[in-house]
Amino acid sequence: MKKFKFPMRYVPISATILVFFIVYLIGIISFDNFGSPKVFLDLFVDNAYLGIAVIGTALVILTGGIDLSVGSIIAFTSILIAKMIATGSNALVAIALALAIGIAFGMLQGWLIHCFSLPPFLVTLAGMFFIRGCGFIVSEESIGIKNDPVFNFIQNDLTIKLGKGMNLRFIVIVYIVVLLAAIFFSQRTRSGRSIYAIGDNELAATLMGIPVGRTKIMTYTIAGFCSALAGVVYAVYLKAGNPLNCVGLEMDAIAAVVIGGTLLTGGVGYVFGSLFGVLVLGLIQTLIVFDGRINSWWTRIIVGLLVLAFIFMQNLITKISKSKSKSQ
């Protein structure tokens, strides 16, 4: 055991994957049909929008910041698309506009945070209020998207049938593509590495000549894009928009990032981990629905405990690696 050297930085992500399999195993042992591939596939279908939003949150957290506007942007985007389609616009135009607004909004938040050194928590909090209010201005009622050619095309022609009741939906493919792109971006590109450097030590990064301002604004812009894309996916998923949806989703996103093994102070973690963070959240929810007797509020409590456990583990690891570097 002592001879095998397991790199410390892989511990949190391995723990996440371990938790995922333990929860999955508990489900399979306890319930019929829990092990069916449909349950696994549904995890992706039902959490694709959350997953995409979590990618943006994860990148922002890696820089040491935070983004609370996620849920509101999703709600705003979905209602905007639904409203535009209901008033006769082309769906593609609506989607493009929604994405553009998401990007612009993310950029604005990043600009305020960087250029006026306002706390990210506060700016994105105000952003959250603002954009949700805008959603209500677009429409106070939920609007369904009916008989739209683009949405029907996505629904009917871009879905891969894998068997009875099992459909690999387009939104799942979108999620996986975005996830892979984000993994590549964060690990293999200069800007991606800059994010880690800034999150680890902003001052050091500045001194090293890394364009801190540009990278930070870029990260918030990407987060805005991810949230808007999550909103588009959400609109496709529901075929509807509702300004009331996704209240408090930002907290789920942060929880998923933490459970996915990313350190909240920034600089440590993998975008890949966020996938398992999202899946663990989804599995816990599925487990409680399958049981159907215990109070659903236990979902919240278990997620709270899991977050706590991961924070403790992260703390321990930081301390161990610090003491190691000292002893060396």
Added chain:
Amino acid sequence: MNKFATVIMAAAAATLLVTGCSKSDSSKIKVGFSQVGAESDWRKASTESIKGEAEKRAIIELTFSDAQQKQENQIKAIRNFISKGVDVISFSPVVATGFEDVLKEAKEAEIPVVLFDRAVDVSEDGLYVSFIGSDFVEEGRRAGRWVVKNVGENANVAELVGTVGSAPAIDRKKGFEEIIANYPGIKIIKSQSGDFTRAKGKEVMESFLKSPEADQIQVLFAHNDDMALGAIQAIEEAGKKPGKDIIIISIDGVKTMFEQILAGKANCTVECNPLIGAQLFDVVEQIHAGKSVPSRIPSVEGVYDNVGGVNVGTDREPVVTKKITQEIVDSRKY
């Protein structure tokens, strides 16, 4: 190994929760029910009615899920019901839109769906077998008719609207306005959302009572009892007599509201019956036995006030109000 201790602890906690879950018995009818949440007394009463009735019937095996007022949770729950392989799915939609895909999936899996309380907005027929529940528009109309018959054809109304964008808020407003449109003397002079909660109902009513139009308010129409109960407190604090200075009419019919009406602090509540457990499982058993069921089953509902004998239905389908007595209050379960 120390570092894995926390993970194992978390896993142990999860295991604790599911211990004792046995695999299901195939001779039973498995029903998956997804409730909106536990946001009000009314909702709680409906949950208890469903759970209680399921326990009473040996043949029913209920899987219950609470969506915590979030549509995303509800859709996940319905998908999980499909995966779990329940025989009948029933749910009370959080909003009307956005359920089409998941309902299609249920149809593909040949699982009949019974809606309860609120309808869904879908573009094709046959996605659900039956809808049990109240007609929110009709509730609003009944409230409107009661005002016309008891207050007269001239009245200034303050309205406490439910959660912005929610189906009951939209429909109840629509129904009420439909009736008073015929009487130009009845005007809604104040209208604001109280979010279906007591706290907001009180806060908004306080602001109504301080507005320049405060003294003109003759009637308060609240979209649910909780808001009306909050408003009653605000009216009393303003030194007015609820039920006399301001006529109060609301919708739902919870016990606390009955008590207020009996005490003379409110005037009328249009019942929106949450106790549909028995009705629901009757339909479920019929469906399971292969019998056909009507696609729209109205729940049995009355209107209660402090006058009695007022017809708030139409001439063809009269609905006569019942005067609230101590016996009615005592027999109320929720």
Added chain:
Amino acid sequence: MNKSSNKFRHLIWPLVSLALLLLFNAIFTDNFFKIEIKKQDSAQAVQSTAVPDDLPGAAGTAAAQAAAEEVEAAKQTVKESAGQQAVPEKKDDKGVSIFGYYLYGTPIDILNQGSKVMVLAIGMTLVIATGGIDISVGAVMAIAGAIAALLISMLDAGNCIGAGMGPAWYWIIPVAAALVLSTLAGFWNGMLVAGFGIQPMVATLVLMVAGRGVAQLITDGQIITFDNPGLVFLCNGHALFLPFSVWIVVAMYVIFGLLTRKTAFGLFIESVGNNERASRYAGIEARRIKWLTYVICGFCAGMAGLLAASNIKCADSNNAGLNLELDAILATVIGGTSMAGGRFFLSGSLVGAILIQTLTTTMYMKNVSPAIVAVPKAMVVIIVCLLQSPVFRAKVLSIFASKAAKGGVQ
């Protein structure tokens, strides 16, 4: 700049914003400033007062006229009612006041409804001053309300220790229990932050996520109503003309104001917020100071939870304190406390809380949908933050300076 103006400089921006908002209401909302004095029994209007000086002429005279009519009408009713026999007070009636009179009007409502956020903001200010944050206060409010309502219902039913004290006194038990429990919640947050060194936002996220679930379990998902006169008095009763809740705020402000400004505690908080390591080297128990601020914040949240429950005479675990943590943070920041820690202004936070509540009440009176309230709120926050940001000021100043320089050259 002399010393006294420096002392209140932080209050300028929030006060200016508040004044602007009030001015808007004075002009565009009739009756906004009308305050009546009401008597405790079924409350007759005795006198109406208060037309602020800054009212523009036309609106002012109109309001004054209306007020005068009001007084006439009130006098008449008083004369009439004097002839009648006094109706004996029911025990559970509201408006119980020590001297029998209380003020009634929109500004009073703002104070009463804003009391929850004001109490929260006091605790939040101290936490933020250490460079931390507590986002669990809303959930803690729900827990406090839930436990208080549960205990009072048990006491009413007579199956709890202390039921022998009678309803006039046993309300102390739930109040104490709620405060103890919420203080423990604060202790837990403090332990995670100061004891284990976890980032505050995340440490309190745990309780924020799990806390409302706990409250739900306490009340078994039900809305528990109560009518115990003691508990109801907290947010519905009146003392010395004002709602009792206002006096709670004043008491807490005085206690924590004295604690932070008349002892070294405040200095320690600022020192920890400025530079934790340096203050540790200087011999300040940084951990203990931080821990204590979270405990205080928990206590404040418990008090706010009691006020929220008392206001509507029931514990609604689902909605009590929902999103109020955000309001409390906003109030603190608007009041001039730096999110980075190191300086704090309790009075500023109170002004901030009043500003937020005034904004909300204005929206109600103007029939604006509460959903849209968020938009102006967000803009106010960003503007106030920008005004307080040294970077922003420097940039704006440099623009002015360069313009002035150009002007000079020409």
